[in-house]
Amino acid sequence: MDAAEFRRRGKEMVDLIADYLENIEQRPVYPDVEPGYLRSLIPEEAPEEPDTYEDVVKDIERVIMPGVTHWHSPYFYAYFPTANSFPAMLADMLSGAIGCIGFSWAASPACTELETVMMDWLGKMLKLPEDFIAGTHGQGGGVIQGTASEATLVALLAARSRAVRMILASDPQRPETGITSKLVAYSSDQAHCSVERAGMIAGVRMKKIPTEQSDKYAVQGETLRRMIQEDKAAGLIPFYVRTEHTHPLLQYSGLRKYSPPCHVSGPALYVSVLLVLHICIFVSGNAEKIWMHIDAAYAGSSFICPEFRPLLNGIEFADSFNFNPHKWLLVNFDCSTMWVRKRSDLIGAFKMDPLYLKHDHQESGRYFYTDNSLFRSLKMWFVFRMYGLKGLQDYIRKHVELAKEFESLVRADQRFEISADVVLGLVCFRLKGSNEVNETLLKRINNGRKIHLVPCQLSGQFVLRFAVCARTTESRHIREAWRLITQLAEEVMQELPH
Amino acid sequence: MDAAEFRRRGKEMVDLIADYLENIEQRPVYPDVEPGYLRSLIPEEAPEEPDTYEDVVKDIERVIMPGVTHWHSPYFYAYFPTANSFPAMLADMLSGAIGCIGFSWAASPACTELETVMMDWLGKMLKLPEDFIAGTHGQGGGVIQGTASEATLVALLAARSRAVRMILASDPQRPETGITSKLVAYSSDQAHCSVERAGMIAGVRMKKIPTEQSDKYAVQGETLRRMIQEDKAAGLIPFYVRTEHTHPLLQYSGLRKYSPPCHVSGPALYVSVLLVLHICIFVSGNAEKIWMHIDAAYAGSSFICPEFRPLLNGIEFADSFNFNPHKWLLVNFDCSTMWVRKRSDLIGAFKMDPLYLKHDHQESGRYFYTDNSLFRSLKMWFVFRMYGLKGLQDYIRKHVELAKEFESLVRADQRFEISADVVLGLVCFRLKGSNEVNETLLKRINNGRKIHLVPCQLSGQFVLRFAVCARTTESRHIREAWRLITQLAEEVMQELPH
Incomplete structure (x- = not known):
């Protein structure tokens, strides 16, 4: 691939990326694959002669995407946030070229x-x-x-x-x-x-x-x-x-x-x-x-x-x-x-x-x-300049507000309890009741693949972590997540002795 | 910056990268700046309000490029190669987006x-x-x-x-x-x-x-x-x-x-x-x-x-x-x-x-x-498929041939000697004579900023390393480098007692 072809393919990739991020919430946030799923989808060895670029691009949807946990989906509430912004991506492109x-x-x-x-x-x-x-x-x-x-x-x-x-x-x-x-x-x-x-x-x-x-x-x-x-x-x-x-x-x-x-x-x-x-x-x-x-x-x-x-x-x-x-x-x-x-x-x-x-x-x-x-400082430079200090502060505050909003929803429901003070963007919560009922609830949540959470343990209690993660998370996603959680909690509580 | 603006700016960045790499050999390979040069070129603090993207892009040439050692210039022969290919850059863009x-x-x-x-x-x-x-x-x-x-x-x-x-x-x-x-x-x-x-x-x-x-x-x-x-x-x-x-x-x-x-x-x-x-x-x-x-x-x-x-x-x-x-x-x-x-x-x-x-x-x-x-394996996947095993082998062989070509040029000149067997893409050589004359030669070479080499020491001898590095290095670059080296060697040998 020469520079002329890169001009074409690079622009296609920019659109592919924009499409991916604009439509990410339509994808199941947590993949439905078994360990080893990918090996059978591709050849056992590298090709002797080059593949076509079209084939490589087709394989992104066929091979990769089914196995991706979408960290930047507004329905991703697991682990912790990992940053993703357009200015940083532009800087990374430049960093890769300077190399x-x-x-x-x-x-x-x-x-x-x-x-x-x-x-x-x-x-x-x-x-x-x-x-x-x-x-x-x-x-x-x-x-x-x-x-x-x-x-x-x-x-x-x-x-x-x-x-x-x-x-x-x-x-x-x-x-x-x-x-x-x-x-x-x-x-x-x-x-x-x-x-x-x-x-x-x-x-x-x-x-x-x-x-x-x-x-x-x-x-x-x-x-x-x-x-x-x-x-x-x-x-x-x-x-x-x-x-x-x-x-x-x-x-x-x-x-x-x-x-x-x-x-x-x-x-x-x-x-x-x-x-x-x-x-x-x-x-x-x-x-x-x-x-x-x-x-x-x-x-x-x-x-x-x-x-x-x-x-x-x-x-x-x-x-x-x-x-x-x-x-x-x-x-x-x-x-x-x-x-x-x-x-x-x-x-x-x-x-x-x-x-x-x-x-x-x-x-x-x-x-x-x-x-x-x-050249990792390039992305700091792009981000700080394109957001400005105020833009970055607004971003932090918005996430904290969304966590507070989720906390309020939990506190308003007598079946649930908050397990630790909500200081920033994380809410630790659980169903009042056994660890078993909470483990079952979490499994049900993740199997639904619409939202994704992970647990933690606090003094022997199995606790659900709800971390506000994605750049594009809005109040409507938080409310939708809560609707799903309570709906599944209802099911679990009916099935399991309380 | 939203996805729509990223589509535009991303495509501009693709062109900027292609321009940079296509014209890299016109730039001085080794920068002419003093330590601390950059601090005075930019503000002391991050802006409160966002800068415009145009200003950020302008600063790439004003602030960054004067201080870049261009590792992908075909006139870069220092250290060792660092890889840079278009398929890998495309994969890195995708990797950044999946994040x-x-x-x-x-x-x-x-x-x-x-x-x-x-x-x-x-x-x-x-x-x-x-x-x-x-x-x-x-x-x-x-x-x-x-x-x-x-x-x-x-x-x-x-x-x-x-x-x-x-x-x-x-x-x-x-x-x-x-x-x-x-x-x-x-x-x-x-x-x-x-x-x-x-x-x-x-x-x-x-x-x-x-x-x-x-x-x-x-x-x-x-x-x-x-x-x-x-x-x-x-x-x-x-x-x-x-x-x-x-x-x-x-x-x-x-x-x-x-x-x-x-x-x-x-x-x-x-x-x-x-x-x-x-x-x-x-x-x-x-x-x-x-x-x-x-x-x-x-x-x-x-x-x-x-x-x-x-x-x-x-x-x-x-x-x-x-x-x-x-x-x-x-x-x-x-x-x-x-x-x-x-x-x-x-x-x-x-x-x-x-x-x-x-x-x-x-x-x-x-x-x-x-x-x-x-997602670092994505770039392996893109590169292996877009080059194929044969393409990668050709690439390795070409670099080894270029090193052999440079070795022949050195061996044909009685004033120089080869300091170690040339096995792959590196030639260790020196002027027959003192360490001082070789140190002076290297300094002169790097101060010219047209080609860039670094030294090594072998059993007390100061030796020049010539590593074939860039993806785009051709025979003409090797010959031009040798022309410059011999021209500077001539000067140095006339000035210093031999």
Whole structure:
């Protein structure tokens, strides 16, 4: 295919995409296929001679679409939102054509530079503390990662590297493997499974901080303090705390929940002070030695609205912060934005300097040198400019309103109950009654394929999650979804003993 | 921007892309900007109200293009090729619109299924051993990763997990951190820096196997054997060997280079047998206990041609294999394909099973559940079908011929020398003389901005790398590049004492 044919096929593809997205709600949101369905629909081997483009396009409907879960259908309420907007798609087309690999400044300066500036733009939209903004002279700044899981891992590794460095500075004879085996990281027991995985990858002990329903599943400072004291007494080295929205609920716990039962002022201060006390055994004269990473993968986008920004209070005590514009800020996947207070902490943990990557502008520490950066900042640039801050705020607020609307419908029905506070775009709810009746209801809902939800578990209860996801979801879709849910609930309750 | 406007803007973008790629050779391949150039060209903050699309598009030429290194210019000979083809771009457009996140089969069955089948297609094109093909009943199979660095890390972590599991099986009381701290992995001293980084991330000792110019920088079995014996005597646990093309040369070392100075037959067998002997101290009754990962990031694409396939002989002894179709097989970034002999080794190392990812078709082990899979297999499907195997083979062969043509030009000029065998699409060459004269020559070449090359170091010598990269490179570009190089060499040699 040459450029001339691409002009024709590309325009056909633009129409195909527009058609797909304009008519997506007519498709069953959840596919009706069995595992292995696709293999029999296509040849067992690649063709020797080229196929025609017409055949390839025909196969999109024949082979692919029957097996697609339509994440951008306004009837998709499962998992969490994943962004999809026309400006982001246009930017991605351009990014694919430029097709540069931004593993150093010289490998494509525009790629590194736009990323640095876009991360500043977004950091300012979130009103991050000045320390996290790169500017021309800052020591902090942002970098795009693929996913929040990746950011968690990167933060954990940087923290590990910093902890080992600090301990070696005061005790140079201590073997490095001996240090690593004593490190212990902490994370909420409501955290996403990727946190546990990050601990496995980094080879460090990862402890879960137990939470209680009565505390709305938020980590309590006193619990954390006790764990750290016990671990220290056992000869371990606390070095990492990860906070997050409690994932199954998407209920952003808020750093205030760490606030102490003692009289230290400032929201997250307690965590910082406590951990510094412990680490200061190894390093003195430095006030913050525990790495605090805040992950607000979903909730982060809402912080561009002043009314939701208080959820991030306490950020001033964090070393790193991450959220996913590819979830709720209209920037297509992947775009997980991560800021650190000190770029050198990240660069130091991963720096490699082979000759084939050296260039004339090798100013260490000025930029992050990422490994596999596409031109992902282009889509941030297109989206921020084509929506404007106000357009993005309106978008967030609309989703929160739709969730509140759904909450009202649930609350107005005596058969149902709300299982967790509705803070942003997620409603956790269930039929009053057994787990069995709720499991049956969910199965019935998904088998209908008109709307799609997934469950979560809260203190042993099987709960249905209703996440407002698609860009095009309107009030009428919410009401239609509720109509379907109540209709199926009726059926289930008649069939099953209540 | 609504769908109607996207139809218009999308078609304009298709033309913009076609224009860019058709006229790319008129642009300076390497940009003439200083670090920080971009920040002053755009506002310091995102706009409150939307910008117009016209302004955004105008800024592509004003802000972005001056800072782009044009990887798809036929005058780009730096680093390594990165793929760019029209079928892949069309597939990426579709992938962006479908915009599903394939972290489980249910999250979008077509995404998981097409990936599994495309990995089989490609595995068959490479004539991989049957064990690596998933089929309907196989235990092995392929999965798409982002980069070869990621694949290296994944293989290392899976190997670590397997080694720990095996040791614990025979010695359940042994503390896990005590095992990890004794593990030692091996890699060539010519390996890409990402290998060292993978060791850092996994927190395991990584030793470099020294290589010699006289052996063409290939790892020697005897050297490896000696290192392993010494480490074992010191109480360490050898568990991982990574082989690769020697990256600065892109000279695929070939597994035959491991062939032993003793009488064991079979190319890579020596490595396997040797390592098994050591591991069998902990686990008996199993013939293969060292994980062998083969990374052919660049060279791998060439194995679709029968004449280059012998470079991969020995694959039958490997546990995992990886290469990057996003380098040399016309599948746009990112698409790094990794096969394992046993899917359970990977799944076992990373498995997490939270309720919110459970679904009715939870058949463990049937598929890989990747964390952040876009619909990347779509571009494999489009490219394989639109080129056909023959078209892809022709493409590889043409690049190798162009490299040979450049090699002939160098060899015909007495002032230059070839620094390493030309096996595929890379020519390592230099002016006979000092490093200084070669450094000056390279600087002069890149400052001209007409062609772009990067250096490497071979046994203390500063060497120029000439990699055939772009899809549209023709003989005339090669000859023009050589004309420029010799013209600049003339200048440099007149200025500097020879």
